Amino acid sequence: MSPHALALVVGLVSLSFLFATARVWNAPDTPQRHWLLLVGIAILPSLALLLGTNATLEDAERPEFCGSCHVMTPWIHDLKDPASTTLAAAHYQNRWIPENQCYTCHTDYKIFKPFRGKLAGMRHVWRFETGRYTLPITLAEPYRIENCLHCHGEARNFRDKHADVLPTIESGDMSCLDCHRPIHPDAPAS
Amino acid sequence: MKGLGILRVSVAALAGALGTMLICLLWPTPRTVTLFLGLGLPVAAVGLAVYVAYVLRDLRARRAL
Numbered sequence: 001m002s003p004h005a006l007a008l009v010v011g012l013v014s015l016s017f018l019f020a021t022a023r024v025w026n027a028p029d030t031p032q033r034h035w036l037l038l039v040g041i042a043i044l045p046s047l048a049l050l051l052g053t054n055a056t057l058e059d060a061e062r063p064e065f066c067g068s069c070h071v072m073t074p075w076i077h078d079l080k081d082p083a084s085t086t087l088a089a090a091h092y093q094n095r096w097i098p099e100n101q102c103y104t105c106h107t108d109y110k111i112f113k114p115f116r117g118k119l120a121g122m123r124h125v126w127r128f129e130t131g132r133y134t135l136p137i138t139l140a141e142p143y144r145i146e147n148c149l150h151c152h153g154e155a156r157n158f159r160d161k162h163a164d165v166l167p168t169i170e171s172g173d174m175s176c177l178d179c180h181r182p183i184h185p186d187a188p189a190s
Numbered sequence: 191m192k193g194l195g196i197l198r199v200s201v202a203a204l205a206g207a208l209g210t211m212l213i214c215l216l217w218p219t220p221r222t223v224t225l226f227l228g229l230g231l232p233v234a235a236v237g238l239a240v241y242v243a244y245v246l247r248d249l250r251a252r253r254a255l
Contacts, residue, residue, distance in 0.1 A: 008215050015208045018201055025194055037197070041241050045204045049234050052211035056226060059218040068219050122227060125220045 007048070007055035014048035057118055061103040063092070069128045071137055078185045087183045097151075109150045136187035145169070148176045196244045203237030206230070 001009075021040035027033045059065060067076035078084050079092040079101065088105070091097050097104045107117035120140065127133045149169075152158040159166065168174040177183060210230030214222040 004215060008212065011208055011212050011215065015205060015212070018205055018208065021201060025197060037241075041197075041200055041204060042238060045208060045234065046238065048208060049211060049231065052208075052215060053227070053231065056211075056214055056218065056223055059215075060223060065218060065220075122224075125224050126228070128220055129224050 003051065003058060004055045007051035010044075010051050011048045014044040017044050060118075060121060061100040063100070063102050066102040069124075071128065071133070071135070074188055075184055084185075085182065086185060087180055105147055107147070108144060109146060138187065143175075143177060145172075145176045152176075193244050193247055196240055196247070200237045200240040200244065203233050203240065207234030207237060 017040045021037055024033050024036050063076060063079065066072050075088070078086055079089050081089060082093070084093075088101075091105070092101050103117070107114050162169065165174055169176070207230040210222075210226045210233075214226035214230070
């Protein structure tokens with residue numbers, strides 16, 4: 001069972017159980033009543049909300065979710081465009097990244113960094129919903145090549161082909177994006 | 191029974207939070223995610239806090255605390 005389906009089932013059971021606790025509100029004050037209230041009000045809903053939050057954050061990693069904000073439409077179209085020559089489209093169409101392609105490149109790979117990525121994503125959602133953004137859309141901070149090196153860094157063909165510039169790349173003085181362009185299509189101005 | 195009002199508030203808050211969670215899981219869009227994470231989860235936290243308050247009050251009334 002997928003985390004999504006599990007969260008849905010536990011959520012439904014929890015909600016039903018929560019409404020069922022109304023039946024024991026006025027019941028005699030017994031230990032059983034207290035246990036039922038504890039399970040129905042505290043334990044099951046907490047479990048369901050935990051699973052639901054996890055499933056929601058996982059759902060939010062899919063490109064379809066990123067594309068559900070209309071400002072992202074040009075980038076999502078480009079990913080799927082067979083004529084596209086962008087780096088992002090090549091990674092998507094060749095399935096070099098099998099799933100969650102936007103999230104995989106736009107998150108960081110150190111402890112707590114994915115959490116920061118989620119928080120940044122939530123800020124984006126908030127800004128989109130409240131209209132507090134300006135066009136053209138730009139990255140909030142410079143792109144970190146650690147995200148490229150997370151997959152490519154130890155790959156033999158990468159190390160062989162980049163042997164002459166490897167120390168410069170690893171020291172941070174050279175970015176993958178200096179040579180490998182275009183990454184995405186240009187951001188529309190309006 | 192004493193404290194039923196506070197229990198009702200807790201159940202209503204948690205039911206609301208679970209409702210937003212189910213909507214979000216059935217239709218995951220930025221709007222429903224905002225609804226669940228931005229509104230549902232804080233409301234659930236309030237619901238749980240209210241339940242804890244109910245339990246503490248009950249324990250105090252029994253002189254168990």
